[in-house]
Amino acid sequence: MTSLPSPAPMVTTTTEAFWKATSEGRFILQRCDACDLVVWFPRKHCPECWTENLATFDASGEGTVYSYTVIRKVANEYKQATPFVVAYVELAEGPRIMTNIVGCDVDEVRVGMPVAIEFHDTGEGNALYRFHPVNG
Amino acid sequence: MSIRGAAFIAGIYEHPGRDLPNHTIWDIHAEVAIGALADAGLSMSDVDALFCDGTAGFGVLTLCDHLGLRPRYVDSTETGGSSYLAHVGHAAAAIAAGKCSVALVTLAGKPRTGTPPVKWAPGPEAGFEGVWGTASAAHSYALAAQRHMYEFGTTSAQLAEIKVAASIHAQYNPHAFLQNVVTVDEVLESPMIADPLHRLDCCVVTDGGGALVVVSPEVAKKLGKTNAKILGHGEAVKHTSNGRIDLTYTGAVMSGPRAFEEARVSVADVDYASIYDSFTITVLQTIEDLGFCEKGKGGEFVMDGGLVAPFGKLPFNTDGGGLSNNHPSNRGGITKVIEAVRQLRGEAHPAVQVPDVQIALAHGTGGSLGSRHGSVTLLLGQEDA
Numbered sequence: 001m002t003s004l005p006s007p008a009p010m011v012t013t014t015t016e017a018f019w020k021a022t023s024e025g026r027f028i029l030q031r032c033d034a035c036d037l038v039v040w041f042p043r044k045h046c047p048e049c050w051t052e053n054l055a056t057f058d059a060s061g062e063g064t065v066y067s068y069t070v071i072r073k074v075a076n077e078y079k080q081a082t083p084f085v086v087a088y089v090e091l092a093e094g095p096r097i098m099t100n101i102v103g104c105d106v107d108e109v110r111v112g113m114p115v116a117i118e119f120h121d122t123g124e125g126n127a128l129y130r131f132h133p134v135n136g
Numbered sequence: 137m138s139i140r141g142a143a144f145i146a147g148i149y150e151h152p153g154r155d156l157p158n159h160t161i162w163d164i165h166a167e168v169a170i171g172a173l174a175d176a177g178l179s180m181s182d183v184d185a186l187f188c189d190g191t192a193g194f195g196v197l198t199l200c201d202h203l204g205l206r207p208r209y210v211d212s213t214e215t216g217g218s219s220y221l222a223h224v225g226h227a228a229a230a231i232a233a234g235k236c237s238v239a240l241v242t243l244a245g246k247p248r249t250g251t252p253p254v255k256w257a258p259g260p261e262a263g264f265e266g267v268w269g270t271a272s273a274a275h276s277y278a279l280a281a282q283r284h285m286y287e288f289g290t291t292s293a294q295l296a297e298i299k300v301a302a303s304i305h306a307q308y309n310p311h312a313f314l315q316n317v318v319t320v321d322e323v324l325e326s327p328m329i330a331d332p333l334h335r336l337d338c339c340v341v342t343d344g345g346g347a348l349v350v351v352s353p354e355v356a357k358k359l360g361k362t363n364a365k366i367l368g369h370g371e372a373v374k375h376t377s378n379g380r381i382d383l384t385y386t387g388a389v390m391s392g393p394r395a396f397e398e399a400r401v402s403v404a405d406v407d408y409a410s411i412y413d414s415f416t417i418t419v420l421q422t423i424e425d426l427g428f429c430e431k432g433k434g435g436e437f438v439m440d441g442g443l444v445a446p447f448g449k450l451p452f453n454t455d456g457g458g459l460s461n462n463h464p465s466n467r468g469g470i471t472k473v474i475e476a477v478r479q480l481r482g483e484a485h486p487a488v489q490v491p492d493v494q495i496a497l498a499h500g501t502g503g504s505l506g507s508r509h510g511s512v513t514l515l516l517g518q519e520d521a
Binding site: 009010011012014019038039040041048066069070072074076078081094095096099 | 263265266268271272275278279280283286328329330332333376378379380383
């Protein structure tokens with residue numbers, strides 16, 4: 001299994017804190033003080049009640065595969081890493097987030113599979129969050 | 137207020153080219169505009185409203201300049217491949233409000249021979265969706281297909297039936313990019329692009345374009361020909377819902393009922409449907425979401441020639457659709473409207489013309505089922521509908 005490249009993400013003033021946390025091996029989420037919604041992706045306003053008081057907290061890093069695909073051919077920086085898996089993982093906290101599944105053969109990935117987070121350094125002060133299967 | 141009967145589609149034109157190395161997109165816009173106006177029996181000087189997407193230079197400004205138009209109403213609504221169906225609905229509303237009487241809608245693009253892809257400012261999601269290796273719409277739509285299979289037991293062979301039906305229709309279209317009839321096995325044996333989507337689950341990539349002319353009832357009457365009456369229009373944006381995306385349904389769940397309500401017709405009244413077919417899964421989910429079958433039963437619905445014209449349960453995409461005929465500018469919306477109008481006029485190829493079409497539906501999906509997309513449903517009918 002080839003390892004995946006870790007391209008640096010686009011970081012904005014709004015998402016700086018999120019990405020800085022990844023460099024410390026933390027995946028932080030926002031929760032709205034007013035309506036209790038766990039927000040994804042990071043914002044300045046709650047997208048349900050539009051208030052601005054969003055508190056951050058450390059997520060568990062656990063989830064399950066909501067859906068996935070195996071990309072067999074691609075022309076971008078992942079070209080040498082095919083085949084690889086892109087998935088939506090449903091976090092224990094609720095949000096379904098796009099990511100890669102690593103640490104297993106691409107043909108072993110299944111919807112509903114329990115997964116846990118790991119971090120891959122981009123070399124630019126942050127890390128990509130990916131998920132591997134856990135025995136569950 | 138409703139747009140029911142407030143406007144008619146009087147002119148249609150689909151560029152015959154699929155590979156246009158010697159055209160600029162501006163040439164294509166002009167050719168399709170002139171073609172659709174000629175079809176309507178109108179000329180460029182009659183046009184008082186212009187609708188185009190957000191990919192054409194500075195939108196309506198560039199295009200008015202290029203075409204020599206001086207409209208009193210313009211609209212560059214951008215919802216990807218569904219934009220042109222939105223344009224029809226918006227044109228009808230503008231006509232109903234007295235803002236214009238002859239609206240031109242054009243689309244042109246050259247994904248095969250040279251137009252660089254449109255670069256928009258990255259959205260706020262870019263940092264969270266752009267780093268995982270996805271590079272094409274197929275990768276994103278595959279996520280929707282996989283989840284649909286998981287929840288409802290939909291199979292690759294069922295998805296393949298959709299491509300088979302499109303290919304059966306395309307054999308009669310001399311302009312279709314792919315005119316060969318394919319089998320379920322051929323779809324399943326085509327290379328896997330992004331599981332579970334095979335190459336033949338994906339639409340074609342073609343240069344080209346198309347245009348529509350939407351007119352007021354007064355103008356329609358003067359033209360002395362059969363025009364398609366606009367009965368209803370519904371649109372919706374379905375997005376990731378703050379990380380709670382549900383990949384098993386599309387925005388048609390919202391746009392469909394809006395259009396049917398305005399048109400005052402039901403699903404059972406639809407004689408022919410143009411269903412956006414960027415991928416086979418797009419069709420399957422849309423058929424369910426518009427109510428042609430129960431949610432999750434789309435796989436059964438498309439089997440045994442369910443979509444094959446003229447006598448299937450729901451004759452669809454009789455031009456061969458995006459899957460076999462044409463997907464100009466990587467956007468199939470305008471050709472969906474064009475073929476629906478051909479069916480209403482009785483101008484589809486005789487082998488695929490549905491007898492006595494009273495009500496036709498056209499549905500567009502722009503963006504991605506795997507993240508965010510615009511859905512637009514149009515209902516069209518005969519003049520007395």
